[in-house]
Amino acid sequence: MDCLGRKHPSPNAARNPKNNHKRCFQCSAKGHFAAFRFKGAASRIQARANSGSQRSSSSEALQAYIRTYTSEEFEIHKSSVELISSLLRRKRPGDDLRKLLDGCSRLLDPDVVVAVMRRSSRPDLAIQFFDWAGEQDGYKHDVHSYNHLLDILVKSGHQFRTGKVYKDLLHSGCSPNLVTFKILIRGNCKAGQATRALEFLRALDEFSVAPDVYIFNFLIHGLFKDGNPDQAVKLFENMESSRVNPDIFTYNTVISGLCKSGNLEKARELLEEMIRRGGKSAPDIVTYNTLINAFYRASRIREVCEFREKMKAAGINPDVLTCNILVSGICKDGDVEEALEILDGMKLAGPAPDVITYNSIIHALCVAGRVVEAAEILKTMSCSPDLVTFNTLLDGFCKAGMLPRALEVLEEMCRENILPDVITYTILVNGLCRVGQVQVAFYLLEEIVRQGYIPDVIAYTSLVDGLCKSGEIEEAHKLVKEMSVRGCRTGVVMYSSLVSGYCRAGNVHKAREILAEMVSINMVPPLFTYNIVLGGLIKDGSISKAVSLISDLVARGYVPDVVTYNTLIDGLCKANRVREACDLADEMASLGCFPNDVTLGSVVFGLCRVGRVDDAWSLVVEMSRKRHAPNVVVYTSLIDGLCKSDRMDDACVVLDAMRGQGVALDDFAYRKLIVSMIHGGRVAEAMAMYDEMVARGFLPDGSTSKTLEEAAMSNSVFEWTNLEENASSDRV
Known part of the structure; x- marks a missing residue:
C-alpha cells in the first residue's frame, strides 16, 4: 500500500523500483519514491530527438538534459516530475511552452500535474502548465489538480480567475470536495468578498459536502473584516444547526470583531459562554488580551480589572502583550506612575518587558515633560532600544528646547548602530527651528538630501515656519517656490x-x-x-x-468662527466704529457663534472709549446676571472708562463687585486704578492700592512710581523713604 492507501500494481513493485508503475506524489513529498514508468517514454522521446535534420527546441533541451547526467544519476532523476520540472525551469521569456513540452503528454496523470505545479516557484508558469496539460489527448484533470490550481490563484493574487476555474471544474464532470470550497471561501474572504463566499457555503449542500469549523472561521472573519458584524454574528449563532461546534479560534474571531464594532456587551457575554462551556472552548490569553485592550480603550477600567482576576482564576498568566496593552492604556490616560509600577513588576516577576513596553513609557514621560527621566529609562532598558525609542527621546528633548541633550541622544543612537531615518532628521530640523537655529536646520536639510534621503513635508514646513518667525520671510518664500518647481509636495x-x-x-x-x-x-x-x-x-x-x-x-x-468675529469687532472698536461692532456681536449670537470674554472685553473697551460708559456698565451687569462672570480684562476696561470719566466712586463700586466675584486684579488694573485715584485726589487710597499691588508680587512701572511719588510729596501724607524700602525689599 502507498501513503494514500492504494494498492501497488504488483506485490514486487513496491520493493523493486525498476518495475513500471507511477510515482506516488504524497510519498515523494516526504522524500520517498514509488516505482514509476519512465524508461520507455524517455527512450521514445530521445529517439525522436535524434531523428531527422530538424530538431524541436524541446528535443534539444531534452537531449542536453540527458547528456548532463551519468547513467547512475539518470536513474535517480528519471521521474516524470523531474523531467517536466527541469524543462519548465529552462523556459525563457518568449519560449513556446507547447514546443518545450512536446512529447511529454504521455507522462501525465493528475498526481504528476499536481507535483509539477508544487515544484514550480513561478505561479504564472504553474498556471500555464495546468492549461497545457488540460489540452493534451488522453489526459483529464481531477478535483485534486483543480484544487491545487485554485490554491495557486488565491495565493498569487489572481482571485478573479477562480470563478472561471470553478465553472470549468463543474463542466469537466468533477465534483468539488471540501478542499475546493475551503479554497474558494478563503480566497473570496481574503479579497474582501465575504458575501460572495457565502454563496459557496450554500453550495455545499448541493454536492452533499458537510462544512467544517474552518469554513465558518474563514467566513466569520471575512464578514467582520468587510464591515458586516450583524451577519457574522448570525452565521456564528447558526453554526450548531449545521452540526459544527465553534472552536477557540471562532470565539476569538467573534469577540475581536464585536470589540472593533463597539459591541462590548455582546463580547463580554461570549466570554461568559466560553467559561461555561470550558474544554477546548475555554478562553485563552488571546481572548483576554482582546477584551482588556477594547475595554481599556473604552475607559471601562472596572471590567478590565475583572478580566485580570478571571485570568488569574483560570491559571492564565499575563504575557508581554497583556502588559503592553495595560501600559499603553495607562500611559494614554497620563498615569505614568502606575505604568512605571507595572514595569517594575515585570522586571521582578515577569514577563520580561520588551522594547514596546519601554517605548510606551518613554513616550508618556516625554509628553509629561519628564524627558530627563525618560533618558534614564533608556539607560536601564533590559532589551535593545530601537529607532522608535531614540526618535521619541529626540523629539522630547527638542520640544523641551534641550538641543544639546538631543544631540547626545543622536550620538548614543550611532553607538548602538541604529541608522537615523527621515523622521529622525525631521525631528532635528524642527528642534533647531524651535530654538531659532534656522540656518543650521537649513544646512541639515541640505545634508539629508545629499545622503539620499527625501525630506518629508513636515521637515520643509518646520524650516519654512522657522524662517518666517526669524524674519527671513523672503528666504522662506523662495524655498516654497523651489519646492513647487521640483515637484515636491507642499x-x-x-x-x-x-x-x-x-x-x-x-x-x-x-x-x-x-x-x-x-x-x-x-x-x-x-x-x-x-x-x-x-x-x-x-x-x-x-x-x-x-x-x-x-x-x-x-x-x-x-462659516466665520469666534476668532473671526473677535478680530473684526476689536478692530471696529479701536477705530471708534462701536455701533457696527455691537451689531456684529448681536449677529454672531444669532448665528449660533456665542460671544466669549474676548468679544465682550472688546465691546466694553469700545463703549468706554467713545464715552458710553453706562452702556458698558449695563452690559457687564447683564453678563453677571446671566451667570457669565466677566473676567479681569472686562472689569479693567470698565474701571478704566469710569476713571477717565472722573467717576471714581463708581469705579470703586465695580472694584468691590469684581472682588466679590473672586476676580483678582492684574498689574494693568492696579496701575490704572492707582493713577486714576491720584488724579481724582484719592492719594491715600492710591497708596493702599500700591501696598496691595506690591504684596501680590506686582511691581509698578516707572511712570506709576513717579506719579505716586509726586502725589505723596505734594500731599505730605506719605514718607517716600518707607515706600522705597518696601519696594526694594519686595524686589529682593
Missing part, C-alpha cells in the same frame, strides 16, 4: 506660515497674494489662514478691506 500649513510671516512683517498685500495663490492651485485655505490675514488688515488699519474679506468668506461657503 501643504496648507506651509503656505499659512508664509501668510503669517508676511502679516507679522506688515506686508499684508503680499499675504493676500499668497492666499490668492493657494486658491489658484486648488488648495483650500482653512479658516485660520483667513483669520491671520484678517488680523493683518486690522493691524494695518484697513477696516473696510477686513469687512470685505468677511463677506468674501461667507460667499465661499465658510
